[in-house]
Structures are given as structure tokens and as C-alpha cells.
Amino acid sequence: MSVELPEASIIAKQLGEVLPGKRVSACHVRDYERMQRIGFMNKDLSYYDRLNGGVVEGVVSRGNTVHVKLDNAMNLLIGPEYGGRVLYHEGAGTAQEKYHLKVDFADGSALTVRLTSMGVISAVDDDGLEASYLYGRDFSEKASPVEPDFTFERFTELISGKTRQLKQVLVGKDAVMVGMSNSAFQDVIYRAGLHPKRRASDLSIEEGEALYAAIRALIDERLRLGGKEGFVDTHGAEGRYTPKMGPNMKDKDCPRCGTPIQRISHGGGQVYLCPECQRHP
Numbered sequence: 001m002s003v004e005l006p007e008a009s010i011i012a013k014q015l016g017e018v019l020p021g022k023r024v025s026a027c028h029v030r031d032y033e034r035m036q037r038i039g040f041m042n043k044d045l046s047y048y049d050r051l052n053g054g055v056v057e058g059v060v061s062r063g064n065t066v067h068v069k070l071d072n073a074m075n076l077l078i079g080p081e082y083g084g085r086v087l088y089h090e091g092a093g094t095a096q097e098k099y100h101l102k103v104d105f106a107d108g109s110a111l112t113v114r115l116t117s118m119g120v121i122s123a124v125d126d127d128g129l130e131a132s133y134l135y136g137r138d139f140s141e142k143a144s145p146v147e148p149d150f151t152f153e154r155f156t157e158l159i160s161g162k163t164r165q166l167k168q169v170l171v172g173k174d175a176v177m178v179g180m181s182n183s184a185f186q187d188v189i190y191r192a193g194l195h196p197k198r199r200a201s202d203l204s205i206e207e208g209e210a211l212y213a214a215i216r217a218l219i220d221e222r223l224r225l226g227g228k229e230g231f232v233d234t235h236g237a238e239g240r241y242t243p244k245m246g247p248n249m250k251d252k253d254c255p256r257c258g259t260p261i262q263r264i265s266h267g268g269g270q271v272y273l274c275p276e277c278q279r280h281p
């Protein structure tokens with residue numbers, strides 16, 4: 001159910017086809033107390049009311065965040081990174097399912113967002129955009145692996161000289177790029193045949209190429225297959241991408257070499273790997 005870079009991109013593209021030009025007529029929030037307490041929704045609910053009357057100018061995504069921009073100096077930031085559903089409803093009558101935020105549009109259509117794990121649904125005015133956590137993190141100067149300037153040369157520049165282990169270089173707040181989760185990380189380093197404890201600065205040119213190619217290939221496949229398994233797009237279609245490595249490979253053998261898959265604790269999380277294909281030199 002997680003919504004990471006490829007899935008956020010699918011959501012933004014789909015909403016970008018239907019929402020621009022629509023006027024917000026009402027916003028409803030439900031079951032929000034706990035979400036507010038843990039910082040997943042605005043503490044001040046009046047921010048959601050300020051979406052009312054705004055006309056959608058556009059919907060874009062960067063990293064794991066979807067940004068709906070309105071013409072009344074308001075924005076809706078949607079980032080259900082660890083789980084959630086963002087659904088578009090042609091008629092409001094179909095929008096009966098559980099939600100934390102429902103946005104009604106003047107033409108009778110609606111958008112619902114429900115978080116099922118850690119994530120953020122935030123209404124922000126233009127002045128607060130840069131300071132908001134999701135926007136600041138993802139709409140930043142950092143490289144994005146789906147943008148044209150993310151070339152192998154740029155990737156090499158970004159990671160060269162980084163003496164930290166690959167996970168810290170690719171995932172989290174100190175990463176050199178946006179949009180890479182722990183889950184995508186496991187998939188990527190398995191594809192590239194790299195052990196998670198390798199240091200970026202120790203990679204050979206060929207290993208760097210393999211890593212870059214794996215990042216591009218993973219994102220391309222997830223986009224092409226409608227997102228990862230468990231993800232549901234804004235029309236309710238399910239993602240069909242099965243991770244090549246991750247918790248879904250628990251107790252299984254490596255499809256390449258037949259070695260039992262291992263799980264190690266690494267960088268504040270669990271990493272599944274093939275000890276044979278991803279040898280630590």
C-alpha cells in the first residue's frame with residue numbers, strides 16, 4: 001500500500017488529468033484526532049476549510065509527495081508513504097468509503113485520502129509551503145531519479161567520495177536523491193548485486209553503473225506495472241509490480257542462484273538479501 005516515488009507519480013498524473021479547473025466546494029475530515037496528535041494532519045483544521053473555493057491549477061509529484069496546487073494561494077500535500085489510498089470519485093455518491101480527508105468539487109466529483117500507516121495529508125498556504133516538511137524534503141535541490149538530468153555522470157558525481165554505506169547515501173534525510181525508500185533500496189541493491197554494507201566510495205565503475213541502471217529499471221518497471229503490489233491507484237486499479245527482493249522473499253530461495261534469502265538488521269531497519277549474489281567483499 002505504500003506510496004513511494006513511482007506510485008506518487010502515478011497518482012499525480014491521474015489527478016492531473018481530471019482535477020485541473022475543478023473548484024473545491026467543501027472539505028470533510030474524519031477520524032482525525034489521532035492523526036493530528038502524531039503530526040500526520042494539520043493541527044489547525046481551519047487550513048482544510050481554506051481549500052474551499054479554490055480552483056485546481058495543477059497536480060505534480062516529486063519524491064514521494066503529491067502536490068495539488070489551488071488558485072487561492074492554498075495547496076494540498078499528499079504523502080501516504082507507508083500506506084494509504086488516494087481515490088478519485090466521478091460522482092460524490094461513490095465516495096462513501098473510509099477517508100481522513102474528502103474534498104468535494106463543485107461538479108459533483110470528489111477526492112478521498114485515507115492513511116493506513118505513516119504519512120501526511122496537509123493543507124498549506126503558499127507562504128508555508130517551503131517550511132512544510134514534505135515539500136521541503138521532496139521539492140528540494142536534491143536529484144530526482146525520474147528527471148532528465150539524472151544521468152549516470154550526475155549520479156557518479158553525487159555518490160563519488162561518499163564514504164558512508166549505500167543505504168545512508170541513497171535513503172533518508174542525508175540521501176543524495178529523493179524518493180528512495182528502504183523497500184526500494186533492498187530491491188535496487190539486489191538487482192545491482194551489491195551488499196548493503198558496501199561503501200559508495202568503494203564501488204567500481206561497473207558497480208556504479210549497475211546501481212544506476214538498477215535504480216532506473218526499478219522505477220520504470222513500477223511505473224509500467226501501475227505501482228507496487230498492494231498499491232491502488234486513484235481509479236481503484238491495483239499495482240502489479242512484485243519486488244525482486246524484500247519482505248516478500250522471506251523464507252524463499254534466490255531466483256538467480258538458489259541460495260536461501262537472508263535478513264539482516266541494517267541502518268535502523270531490516271534488509272533482505274542474497275548472501276551469494278550480494279557478497280560483501
Ligand SMILES: [Zn+2]
Pocket residue numbers: 254255256257258259274275276277278
Ligand atoms: Zn542469489
